[in-house]
Amino acid sequence: MKYHTLRGMHDILPEEAEKIHRVEVIARRVFKNFNYSEIKIPTLEEASLFLRTIGETSDIVEKQMYIFKDKGDRTVALRPEGTAGVVRAFIEHNLDGRAAITKLFYCGSMFRYERPQEGRYREFEQIGCEYFGNSTALCDAEVITVAKKILDECGVKQKILINSIGCKKCRPSYTKIITDYASKIKHTLCNDCQRRLAQNPLRVLDCKIDAPKLKDFPKSEEHLCDNCKTHFNQLKNILESQDIDFEIEHRLVRGLDYYTGVVFEIKSDNLASQDTIAAGGRYDGLVEELGGKPTPACGFALGVERLILSSKLSEIPQQKKIFIAITNISFQKNALNLASSLRNKNYTVDGPFAGKSLKSQLNLASKLGFQYVVIFGEEEFKKGEIILKDMNSGEQKRVTTQNIFEKIQGEQDETKISAT
Numbered sequence: 001m002k003y004h005t006l007r008g009m010h011d012i013l014p015e016e017a018e019k020i021h022r023v024e025v026i027a028r029r030v031f032k033n034f035n036y037s038e039i040k041i042p043t044l045e046e047a048s049l050f051l052r053t054i055g056e057t058s059d060i061v062e063k064q065m066y067i068f069k070d071k072g073d074r075t076v077a078l079r080p081e082g083t084a085g086v087v088r089a090f091i092e093h094n095l096d097g098r099a100a101i102t103k104l105f106y107c108g109s110m111f112r113y114e115r116p117q118e119g120r121y122r123e124f125e126q127i128g129c130e131y132f133g134n135s136t137a138l139c140d141a142e143v144i145t146v147a148k149k150i151l152d153e154c155g156v157k158q159k160i161l162i163n164s165i166g167c168k169k170c171r172p173s174y175t176k177i178i179t180d181y182a183s184k185i186k187h188t189l190c191n192d193c194q195r196r197l198a199q200n201p202l203r204v205l206d207c208k209i210d211a212p213k214l215k216d217f218p219k220s221e222e223h224l225c226d227n228c229k230t231h232f233n234q235l236k237n238i239l240e241s242q243d244i245d246f247e248i249e250h251r252l253v254r255g256l257d258y259y260t261g262v263v264f265e266i267k268s269d270n271l272a273s274q275d276t277i278a279a280g281g282r283y284d285g286l287v288e289e290l291g292g293k294p295t296p297a298c299g300f301a302l303g304v305e306r307l308i309l310s311s312k313l314s315e316i317p318q319q320k321k322i323f324i325a326i327t328n329i330s331f332q333k334n335a336l337n338l339a340s341s342l343r344n345k346n347y348t349v350d351g352p353f354a355g356k357s358l359k360s361q362l363n364l365a366s367k368l369g370f371q372y373v374v375i376f377g378e379e380e381f382k383k384g385e386i387i388l389k390d391m392n393s394g395e396q397k398r399v400t401t402q403n404i405f406e407k408i409q410g411e412q413d414e415t416k417i418s419a420t
């Protein structure tokens with residue numbers, strides 16, 4: 001019997017894993033630039049943590065959670081997202097006691113039992129951050145800037161959409177306005193929206209089926225309280241002052257219950273479906289809701305697979321890889337010495353391989369995607385030289401073991417590499 005991955009799960013093969021690694025390297029650097037520290041949280045949590053935070057009527061909780069009883073009869077769930085777990089950890093470890101602000105980031109697998117398609121999987125990788133303790137619009141602007149910078153550096157063409165869905169004070173009245181508005185055409189709405197009208201009315205605004213029927217819906221921006229209005233205007237001003245392009249998307253309400261005020265999504269220009277690469281917003285009530293002190297907070301998460309689908313990562317130059325070939329076993333020691341020196345300089349090096357003809361070594365180097373092959377040949381070695389072959393252009397140069405490094409770099413480098 002042959003085994004296959006479960007539906008919606010996917011193996012991450014080396015090329016994809018390498019891209020994920022590169023995204024993580026870029027993200028970690030950006031987070032560090034903005035003074036975020038990494039947090040690692042468990043994959044499994046009490047299911048009620050997600051029910052309470054994401055919301056019982058959200059799609060995630062209603063349809064997509066991997067939820068089961070463990071051997072201790074506890075109802076647990078594979079995390080569908082990172083925010084709830086980070087907030088739990090923030091409270092559990094009194095992280096707010098250390099300083100007035102706390103800035104955390106995370107990378108890891110999330111699980112949602114969704115209908116699989118390109119860019120939508122049942123296990124997927126998120127990179128996200130949560131910024132606690134700053135209620136100003138500068139915090140929202142920073143979170144958006146961080147997301148944008150990571151996507152920019154990965155070569156993703158993007159569009160930033162923002163909205164404000166109001167706070168505890170102004171959202172209930174706006175929700176009522178939308179309920180009244182949509183109720184007038186209730187009989188024409190899809191089954192999901194008829195149900196949403198009773199449980200989660202704002203979600204009718206971003207329903208793919210019903211959106212066209214709700215063309216002239218009242219906009220939340222026009223119904224914000226003074227605080228939310230000022231905050232939203234300040235955010236717009238900061239983004240403008242930093243030349244960050246954005247659009248106001250009045251339909252943007254997000255599918256998770258914990259948001260208050262500013263919400264945003266970043267979409268890719270070149271993905272047809274599943275084009276939301278990153279999303280987030282402010283959630284000022286969540287820490288208190290889970291038993292912590294009242295703490296303003298804002299964050300985002302990006303989907304790494306979606307980012308890779310829409311990125312130009314494969315066009316970003318990679319670290320050069322060098323293959324070492326020998327024409328005679330007597331060069332093995334020198335070849336191993338050179339390999340070791342190059343690895344100490346952080347190059348990816350493979351070889352030498354004993355017992356293979358030069359032709360088959362070159363073949364192997366080409367199949368493995370090596371850009372350079374260093375060949376130890378009889379004639380050249382007598383003169384203290386080796387051959388450097390550029391596999392892309394086919395060009396071959398004789399170089400000394402001392403200047404191979406500068407030839408590969410394409411620039412002067414005084415570092416001496418010893419092959420003896």
Ligand code: HAM
Binds near residue numbers: 082121126277301302
């Ligand atoms: P979310 O919008 O549910 O937000 O997910 C964020 C991103 O994860 C999406 O924009 C998408 O790129 C990716 N994603 C979601 N579901 C899938 C899937 N099934 N397959 C592949 N990628 C997927 C959150 O998770 C919030 N926790 C974001 C946040 C952080 N808000 C505040 N802080």
